[in-house]
Amino acid sequence: MGVFTGTGRLLRLALRRDRIKLPVWILLIVGFMGSMIPALKEAYGAVAEQAAYQQLLETSAIGRLFAGAPTEVSFGAVVTGETLLYFGLAIAFMNTLLVIRHTRHNEELGSSELLQSARVGRYAALTSALLLALVANTAVAVGLASVLQGVNGISSGEAWAFGLGQGLVGLSFAAIAGVTAQLAGASRGANSLAAMAIGAAFLLRGIGDIFTTTNQAGETSSLWISLLSPFGWLQQMQPLTAVAWWPIVLFVLFIAAGIGLSYVLLAHRDVGVGIFPARKGRARAARKLLAASPFGLTLRLQKGVFIGWAITAGIFALIIGGMANQMVDLIEDSEVMQQYIAGLGGTTAAVESMLSAMLGIVTLMIGAYVVQGMQRARSEETRGYLESLLATALGRTRWLLAHTIVVVIGAASIAAASGAVVAIAAGLAAGSPFAEWQIGVYTLAGLSYVPALLVFAGITVFGMGIAPKFAVGLAWAAFAFVALIGQFGSLLKLPDWTINMSPFAHIAAAPSAAIAWQSLLVLTAVSSVLLLIGFVGFRRRDLQTS
Amino acid sequence: MRIVAADEIIKIQKLIKKFGSFTALDELDLTVLDGEVHGFLGPNGAGKSTTIRVLLGLLKKTSGEAQLFGQDPWKKAVELHRNLAYVPGDVSFWPNLSGGEIIDLLGDLRGGLDEKRRAHLLQRFELDPTKKFRTYSKGNRQKVALVAALASDVELYILDEPTSGLDPLMEEVFQQEILALKSQQKTVLLSSHILAEVEALCDRVTIIREGKTVASNTLAELQKQHRTVIAVETQEPLDDLAGVPGVHEISAHGTIVEFEIDADATDNVIKYLAGHHIDTFTSRPPALENLFLSHYDTSDKEA
Numbered sequence: 001m002g003v004f005t006g007t008g009r010l011l012r013l014a015l016r017r018d019r020i021k022l023p024v025w026i027l028l029i030v031g032f033m034g035s036m037i038p039a040l041k042e043a044y045g046a047v048a049e050q051a052a053y054q055q056l057l058e059t060s061a062i063g064r065l066f067a068g069a070p071t072e073v074s075f076g077a078v079v080t081g082e083t084l085l086y087f088g089l090a091i092a093f094m095n096t097l098l099v100i101r102h103t104r105h106n107e108e109l110g111s112s113e114l115l116q117s118a119r120v121g122r123y124a125a126l127t128s129a130l131l132l133a134l135v136a137n138t139a140v141a142v143g144l145a146s147v148l149q150g151v152n153g154i155s156s157g158e159a160w161a162f163g164l165g166q167g168l169v170g171l172s173f174a175a176i177a178g179v180t181a182q183l184a185g186a187s188r189g190a191n192s193l194a195a196m197a198i199g200a201a202f203l204l205r206g207i208g209d210i211f212t213t214t215n216q217a218g219e220t221s222s223l224w225i226s227l228l229s230p231f232g233w234l235q236q237m238q239p240l241t242a243v244a245w246w247p248i249v250l251f252v253l254f255i256a257a258g259i260g261l262s263y264v265l266l267a268h269r270d271v272g273v274g275i276f277p278a279r280k281g282r283a284r285a286a287r288k289l290l291a292a293s294p295f296g297l298t299l300r301l302q303k304g305v306f307i308g309w310a311i312t313a314g315i316f317a318l319i320i321g322g323m324a325n326q327m328v329d330l331i332e333d334s335e336v337m338q339q340y341i342a343g344l345g346g347t348t349a350a351v352e353s354m355l356s357a358m359l360g361i362v363t364l365m366i367g368a369y370v371v372q373g374m375q376r377a378r379s380e381e382t383r384g385y386l387e388s389l390l391a392t393a394l395g396r397t398r399w400l401l402a403h404t405i406v407v408v409i410g411a412a413s414i415a416a417a418s419g420a421v422v423a424i425a426a427g428l429a430a431g432s433p434f435a436e437w438q439i440g441v442y443t444l445a446g447l448s449y450v451p452a453l454l455v456f457a458g459i460t461v462f463g464m465g466i467a468p469k470f471a472v473g474l475a476w477a478a479f480a481f482v483a484l485i486g487q488f489g490s491l492l493k494l495p496d497w498t499i500n501m502s503p504f505a506h507i508a509a510a511p512s513a514a515i516a517w518q519s520l521l522v523l524t525a526v527s528s529v530l531l532l533i534g535f536v537g538f539r540r541r542d543l544q545t546s
Numbered sequence: 547m548r549i550v551a552a553d554e555i556i557k558i559q560k561l562i563k564k565f566g567s568f569t570a571l572d573e574l575d576l577t578v579l580d581g582e583v584h585g586f587l588g589p590n591g592a593g594k595s596t597t598i599r600v601l602l603g604l605l606k607k608t609s610g611e612a613q614l615f616g617q618d619p620w621k622k623a624v625e626l627h628r629n630l631a632y633v634p635g636d637v638s639f640w641p642n643l644s645g646g647e648i649i650d651l652l653g654d655l656r657g658g659l660d661e662k663r664r665a666h667l668l669q670r671f672e673l674d675p676t677k678k679f680r681t682y683s684k685g686n687r688q689k690v691a692l693v694a695a696l697a698s699d700v701e702l703y704i705l706d707e708p709t710s711g712l713d714p715l716m717e718e719v720f721q722q723e724i725l726a727l728k729s730q731q732k733t734v735l736l737s738s739h740i741l742a743e744v745e746a747l748c749d750r751v752t753i754i755r756e757g758k759t760v761a762s763n764t765l766a767e768l769q770k771q772h773r774t775v776i777a778v779e780t781q782e783p784l785d786d787l788a789g790v791p792g793v794h795e796i797s798a799h800g801t802i803v804e805f806e807i808d809a810d811a812t813d814n815v816i817k818y819l820a821g822h823h824i825d826t827f828t829s830r831p832p833a834l835e836n837l838f839l840s841h842y843d844t845s846d847k848e849a
Contacts, residue, residue: 281644391632392655
């Protein structure tokens with residue numbers, strides 16, 4: 001039996017298992033691109049607007065961090081800035097999750113052990129996962145290229161270059177995930193390592209774009225450090241402005257090296273065990289694990305999710321605060337940015353207004369934390385841990401309450417800290433006028449978003465009580481909806497009633513606007529009703545068991 | 547309403563549990579007496595785990611009666627659980643917690659565990675408590691759940707196929723530990739497929755199939771309901787053997803005639819054979835395997 005025996009069968013199995021998940025990923029990515037183009041055409045159709053966009057990138061470091069270095073005045077350049085990196089990020093995550101799901105995660109479920117004892121070779125699982133990634137990336141590349149075909153200002157070749165570049169980014173991260181899947185002690189660790197690699201790659205490229213250099217001919221280029229990142233190569237392809245094909249060589253070499261390394265590492269480890277040794281645990285439970293049961297356990301289970309999102313939100317708040325001055329200069333020069341800020345809830349182009357609007361984006365991210373935290377609770381049930389817990393003297397309400405309280409307090413503390421960090425960073429960056437600003441005002445502003453965040457907890461708990469199988473999907477759909485409205489609601493010119501369905505639409509952008517206490521009360525009441533229905537439903541229903 | 551006698555720890559009558567249109571339990575009966583080890587048997591999918599989950603208040607019954615210590619397990623789940631310890635059929639715990647942490651955690655949630663028993667069981671089962679749960683093998687995962695349950699000083703132990711991953715040495719340790727509990731008058735509900743284990747430990751057994759109770763009695767009584775196999779050589783031909791009441795399945799192998807007899811036909815058959823000059827005579831009591839197979843087999847209407 002060869003080491004690759006059974007690859008084809010495993011690939012068919014993987015395609016079947018992902019028959020919903022992958023098409024949803026691909027359709028969301030391609031569909032979102034399709035909906036972005038008309039919106040961007042409307043906002044940046046004129047040359048003057050396109051020029052303003054490039055000027056924004058020249059003056060704003062934060063703009064370059066997220067959109068890349070300025071290139072040329074054209075519609076293609078705007079589309080590049082607004083989509084290239086974001087879609088690259090999404091595709092990178094699609095790939096790392098996919099590869100680890102079909103390799104290490106399978107090993108933990110025990111199914112790969114079973115399969116390998118049948119007629120399946122040692123390399124078959126990894127090979128089939130990588131082939132599945134190839135299928136998915138090809139679909140994404142073709143989909144993106146098709147959507148861009150015939151768009152005024154983008155040539156057919158450029159459209160294909162865009163799709164190809166994104167597909168190659170996808171494969172690069174599939175290869176990285178192939179490596180992390182062999183290294184980490186478990187699939188969760190493998191996913192974290194892969195996510196760290198994505199973050200590092202994005203950051204390296206971001207640093208390169210923040211510190212751009214301009215040559216004598218007036219051309220701007222990124223610092224060399226960008227070229228250490230697949231995202232940097234994607235930018236260097238300049239798919240929608242001045243297509244260059246040489247980065248493909250870098251991509252191919254990197255992907256080949258990554259995949260080769262995956263196989264070498266795979267040959268040197270046992271099934272279910274990573275290259276990094278598993279650490280030993282405690283022989284006895286620490287007092288804090290048993291404290292106020294089940295709160296000690298809940299804190300332990302929720303710790304990872306909390307820390308991850310707290311750091312993410314903290315970094316974001318730091319950047320926003322630190323870049324405040326540059327951004328205000330820029331906004332005062334750009335009508336488009338003024339529109340954008342107004343859409344986020346800001347009123348004037350003052351620093352305070354800008355910071356207030358940006359605080360709304362940071363707190364929206366905390367919404368994702370709330371959903372993921374509550375998802376952690378739900379997964380306790382689906383993984384079968386809850387059955388053992390509820391067979392002890394622990395009641396259902398107490399258990400769910402512990403998770404809800406830990407997540408809500410976690411969200412409130414991240415929100416408060418984000419406000420404080422924005423104020424401190426802005427103060428440090430700007431000197432005296434900011435130093436006098438009260439950190440408390442911004443902390444309170446951050447806290448004013450808690451009722452909107454509570455709605456996410458309410459939706460998830462409601463789902464857990466009434467329709468447990470759909471709880472997580474429902475909560476993420478709600479989050480995606482709110483995020484989409486917050487980011488693009490005004491750009492896409494959605495009707496007011498749609499925008500008003502987002503809890504964030506009812507939070508005034510403090511401190512620039514006065515806190516709308518009445519709205520906060522209403523949001524809290526809505527959340528409380530959802531939570532109550534969820535808790536009652538959870539008490540009355542069957543536990544979901546294997 | 548208390549429908550149970552004082553010594554009935556578990557009392558289930560006409561229990562029905564439906565999942566949508568699927569009927570998992572169909573008028574199931576089960577009675578477990580104080581101080582007994584009760585075997586709970588049945589083919590896969592018969593409803594053993596579902597019954598246990600109703601008893602634990604994890605699933606809500608559709609109709610019928612289910613009482614634990616004379617109380618409703620759905621309404622009084624938290625109070626009742628202080629008096630019992632449970633080993634689930636599919637042991638899964640938090641992968642990044644150590645075995646020792648999980649044992650302490652479950653013990654604490656149950657209201658404390660016996661330190662001496664904890665140490666004793668870890669040593670008997672040769673379990674390393676410092677390993678993360680994800681790194682344990684299947685057998686060791688089961689040991690974590692077993693130690694956590696058996697280290698608790700409670701009245702009732704509900705064990706759902708607790709030894710399916712244990713090696714024979716550990717199986718032996720398990721049996722000794724259950725016998726120790728039995729000598730302390732503890733009550734055990736043991737769902738199992740391992741017949742030797744059932745034979746060694748159980749006072750009474752209940753056999754279920756497709757959500758219904760098909761037999762419930764002591765092992766000796768159950769065996770009585772089944773046929774003994776007789777093989778004889780006689781000098782005179784046994785031409786009219788088929789006419790003897792209680793004789794079945796006659797077959798000839800050379801000079802040996804083999805047949806089965808009902809338990810209550812023994813006396814008649816022996817008298818009949820005695821009149822035919824017996825040369826050799828062997829009898830096999832009903833094998834436990836056959837007993838269970840006849841109850842498990844859905845095509846067998848005799849049960």
